[in-house]
Amino acid sequence: MRIFKFGGASVKSPDAVRNLARVLQHEGIENTLVVISAMGKMTNAFERLIKAYVDGSDDLNEALQAIKDFHTFMMDGLFDKNDEIYNKVTYLFGELAGRMAINTSKDYNYIYDQLVGFGELLSTTIVSAYLANIGVDNKWLDVREYVKTDSNYRDAKINWELTEKIIKEKVDTSKLNITQGFLGNNGEYTTTLGREGSDYTAGIFAYCLNADSVTIWKDVQGVLNADPRVFEDTELLRNISYTEAIEMAFYGASVIHPKTIQPLEQKQIPLSVRSFEDLNLEGTAVTGSAKGIEPEIPCYIVKKNQTLVSVSAKDFSFMVEDNISAVFKKLHDYKLKVNLIQNSAISFSVCIEDKFNNFDKFYNDLKSSFNMKSYKDVTLYTVRHFNDQAIESIKSKGRAxxxxxNTETAQLVIQEKT
Structure with missing residues (x-):
């Protein structure tokens, strides 16, 4: 059993979908389950739609039409005009409109999860139909019937026991199965697994089906030691250990989702990151047999749009367990992801990611009890296996x-030059 995962870049155009079919035909389709993300930048487009819907903005119709136009463009490039796919997609857009019409909730996270997943449903419906049209027999699965979660919308936790039971009982592993990444279900409503959660979906199915391997297909040759959009000279990492992959994911490496590795490591399922453009390249292997990384060179991880906040006691007393625990409780309450911690005798600093837009509430909640100082829109650079040259290259980007x-990792919070 093999699990393939294709991200948005692999289905961003009609030619990209044709190339996905080429990959499957080259690699073989037997005993394969394929996880597919929303097409191109459609998750971003759905987020704009959701914002307009929640805000009651006049931009709602324009945002919805842009999504419809894109998927029509995709279908026009892959199907005859009278193909049944047009009716299927029209039905999905009708369901989307119905969800918006009947919703009475004011909870943004709940609304987000009920609407954003239509990107994946549209994507997989189109790809599945195209594959069938060219003679690649496949079965379309609604992932929400298989992946069961709690009700922590936008960052749902897996009910592993129930999910594994359902997947083992219901997935016909002898066929080519097509399903969505990112989505789950709490027994009643759609949930999502966190941004970029399609990799995690692949890991979930691999674990539950005792798969032989997982392959993430990308528009790069494999896992590079840095994001080529940020750094000019990058190098392929041929082998990565599970431990190193978890470390890199923890610090924010975008090639592999942070939650993906754990279920694979538990059952020693190897992960490959390969290029869907050049099928002759071996890419990167992530396994239990690897040690660290090969080659062992500095690896750069960049997290932009961070907020650095320093907290100190108003009476100039030490920042110790009781007041630090109070700060951490508030960080948890406001769903602020901590990416760096630094503590001194009288101050406590954290670099955080505010994906739920709660920082201002957090800041206002604490400022009556603590002295607060914040720096917004800073960049956190993490360098694994650093050397002096690597540190100097980061320091040149702005004020640290x-x-x-520590022994293996350097982190610098930078106010970048404008």
């Missing part, structure tokens, strides 16, 4: 507000 270095 915080530097933190």
């Amino acid at each position: 507000i915080i530097r933190q270095i």
Whole structure:
């Protein structure tokens, strides 16, 4: 059993979908389950739609029409005008409109999860139909019937026991199965597994089906030591250990989703990251037999749009367990993801990611009890296996507000030059 995962870049155009079919025909389709993301930048487009819907904005119809136009463009490039796919997609858009019409909730996270997943449903419906039209027999699965979660919308936790039971009983592993990434279900409503959660979906199915391998197909040759959009000179990492992959994912490496590795490591399922453009390249292997990374070179991880906040006691007393625990409780309450911690005798600093737009509430909640200082829109650079040259290259990008270095990892919070 093999699990393939294709991200948005692999289905961003009609030619890209044709190429996905080429990959499957080259690799073989037997005993394969394929996880597919929303097409191109459609998750971003759905987020704009959701914002307009929640805000009651006049931009709602324009945002919806842009999504419809894109999927019509995709279908026009892949199907005859009288193909049944047009009716299927029209039905999905009708369901989307119905969800918006009947919703009475004011909870943004709940609304987000009920609407954003239509990107994946549209994507997989179109790809599945195209494959069938060219003679690649496949079965379309609604992932929400298989992946069961709690009700923590936008970052749902897996009910592993129930999910594994359903997947083992209901998935016909002898066929080519097509399903969505990112989505789950809490027994009543759609949930999502966190941004970029399609990799995690692949890991979930691999674990539950005792798969032989997982392959993530990308528009790069494999896992690089840095994001080529940020750094000019990058190098392929041929082998990565599970431990190293988890470390890199923890610090924010975008090639592999942070939650993906754990279920694979538990059953020693190898993960490959390969290029869907050049099928002759071996890409990167992530396995239990690898040690660290090969080659062992500095690896750069960049997290932009971060907020650095420093907290100190108003009476100039030490920042110790009781007041630090109070700060951490508030960070948890406001769903602020901590990416760096630095503590001194009288101050406590954290670099955080505010994906739920709660920082201002957090700040206002604490400022009556603590002295607060914040820096918004800073960039967190993490360098694994650093050397002096790597550190200097990061420092040249702006003013280092915080530097933190241990044996294997250096982290710098930078106010970048404008």
